[in-house]
Amino acid sequence: MKSYLRLNNEVLHHYNRTGKPDLAKDKEAARRYFLEHVNVKMRYFIDLEKKSAISLKRATTRKNFWNSTTWHLSKSYSNGHTATITVFRPS
Numbered sequence: 001m002k003s004y005l006r007l008n009n010e011v012l013h014h015y016n017r018t019g020k021p022d023l024a025k026d027k028e029a030a031r032r033y034f035l036e037h038v039n040v041k042m043r044y045f046i047d048l049e050k051k052s053a054i055s056l057k058r059a060t061t062r063k064n065f066w067n068s069t070t071w072h073l074s075k076s077y078s079n080g081h082t083a084t085i086t087v088f089r090p091s
Contacts, residue, residue, distance in 0.1 A: 004032040 007029035014022040045051035073085045
């Protein structure tokens with residue numbers, strides 16, 4: 001089990017026993033979550049020029065994707081009604 005989950009479980013058990021959360025363990029669980037889960041997935045750049053180039057490339061890719069796609073969204077409700085939205089993007 002990941003250490004941040006174990007700490008979160010300890011916080012919950014402490015709360016169930018005493019009615020008060022153990023804030024020190026909660027803070028440590030949040031810290032461990034970032035160390036084990038978030039920081040591992042973050043990208044680090046050597047310099048600002050490299051970061052800018054990658055960010056610009058990603059922004060251009062996203063813009064091209066959103067502008068070239070036709071979206072058809074549909075939501076069905078429990079009462080039998082359906083709401084539909086169609087968004088046409090120019091090619």
